[in-house]
Amino acid sequence: MTILDRWGEGVTATIYDVARHAGVSVATVSRVLNGLKVREDLVERVRETVLRLNYTPSRTAQRMRKSTSHLWALIVPDFENAFFTRVARGVEEICQPRDTCVFIGSSDDDPEKERRYLEVALAERVGGVVITPSSDTTDLTRIVSAGIPVVVVDRAVPNGAYDTILTDNMAGGRLGAEHLLGQNLRTVACVVGPENPTSQARLEGFLSAAKASPAIDIVRIERGNNRLDGGYRAMQRIIQSEARFDAVFVTNNLMAVGIIKALGDMLPERRNDIPVVGFDLDEIPLLSGACIASINQDPHEIGRIAGERILLQQAGTPPVCSIALRPTLVATAGLGYP
Amino acid sequence: MTILDRWGEGVTATIYDVARHAGVSVATVSRVLNGLKVREDLVERVRETVLRLNYTPSRTAQRMRKSTSHLWALIVPDFENAFFTRVARGVEEICQPRDTCVFIGSSDDDPEKERRYLEVALAERVGGVVITPSSDTTDLTRIVSAGIPVVVVDRAVPNGAYDTILTDNMAGGRLGAEHLLGQNLRTVACVVGPENPTSQARLEGFLSAAKASPAIDIVRIERGNNRLDGGYRAMQRIIQSEARFDAVFVTNNLMAVGIIKALGDMLPERRNDIPVVGFDLDEIPLLSGACIASINQDPHEIGRIAGERILLQQAGTPPVCSIALRPTLVATAGLGYP
DNA sequence: TTGAAAGCGCTAACAG
């Protein structure tokens, strides 16, 4: 009974089936498949048989023999966040030509969920892990000691010797302050995210550049939860404090949406006259009439570089590189459509 | 030389290492790991050794023996599109408790790229494939004949006998028309996507319900490319035609953004007085002052159901189910924040 | 219960 007789039963041809049908040895089939030197007529026969039997080599079996894996893991806090899907795109751009796929796990900033995904990555013996750690306690040592390349993106691991790719957030904050100074806007309210390194660096950068002369007068600093409602409520508090301000600086994109909404609700007459400077504001300017400047990261590039570092590590380069990408500032005029 | 001597060289303990260190056979280790009956003290010894050696069973090897795979494939036209990341979430919700992961491929509506991802899914012998086909020519027969469960989502495959989960787009169109009728808006311009089943069904549904009495007067139907610029240009053409209209119906979310932008640019004084009815408008109403009604699909639910159908197929249920989810309409008032 | 041993599908020596 050959593979052809078992057709339709949910079976797949194996390399033995191909060998038998083509009248050669499995080694020859393997060689043809891997492009090694084989007599021309045998190559022909094998190729024909592969097609006829619909043979697809099992990567699972391949992985057992070779040490390389065509599967990578990407573990991010939230794959519904456009920032991370763009990172994924960047990684994909590196994988795709190498016939490699990425499985994506969303840790939802839950260390336990993240741990499970790391466990899976290890169990699958993936070819590489690209991760945005959910917290400072993320343990990558097991992955590393299994010899799996790791690249950390977007957030650094404190005193971890990993390849790290992130945005120079302090430079981003400075960029924001310089923009406001250039526009002669000197009375500014700030909305800052939770006390994590990212928010802190953005704020610090802003504060340091705000100390120009003449300096920016920071009338108020409010904290928010990096989500829409946090931005809304922070803006509410600022407005209720009756502080005078002629621009807002915010360290996160979702909070910016909440801020714009709050301005529209509470100060409708000034709604479009208060510039908002924030991070990764993307298409917001298109929809709101507000005057907006966006300090943009380049997640796609972050993903690409991460992918390239994985490849380098696979080739033996030790993971000792830390790359900080400079963000760029785009003001409304440059974003409008068309 | 044991595994402990080779530490730090990028090696992983195998089941043999555990067996040797625990002084039992590999069969016993396997049994402990799989929760079969084993003498209590041996269980203890094995457990302890597993921890000490940092042993993680290789899923690759497991997959070679068992037929089940803890890896599924999700192939979508664009994983940067929030609709599909939400589908992914839904699928993940089903996978996660079963320790299963999803690798995501973006076909970018390119049949060749899609074919490659399907090839990978086959080569990896995944446990299931959830796919939004890029075109009518998508070939799923090889996957199926390999015995891999397949669920088609969002777009149906013509005369394909696959489990299919999608939105009742015709009902969505009807919902839009009924909403406008209820608001007494009877002079409407339509912007419709490319001639694919989705756009067509949405338009047909709209047209059929528009034939109420008194009927909706459809002053113009423009086609667009389902992207932002397509919506913008379609709206431009409508405005330039000088047709009178007091509402817009649009079959796609990105085009809605373009439309709102065009209204703002070309009819600033009426910008917030022309209601726009579209699909999956999500947070757009938050940002634009426009009056908006959104006909919402439930991508998360689509993903969940797809995941469940995969499980059922794995358990032997034949794939013969086609589910059309009813969308729901939400008007601006209900979407505002907070 | 436990252990020995036969594969799962493939690659890579090693012989011929």
Next chain:
DNA sequence: CTGTTAGCGCTTTCAA
């Protein structure tokens, strides 16, 4: 240049 064969790490008979 081709074929035979020994594993990769695991599960699962089959005996003991």
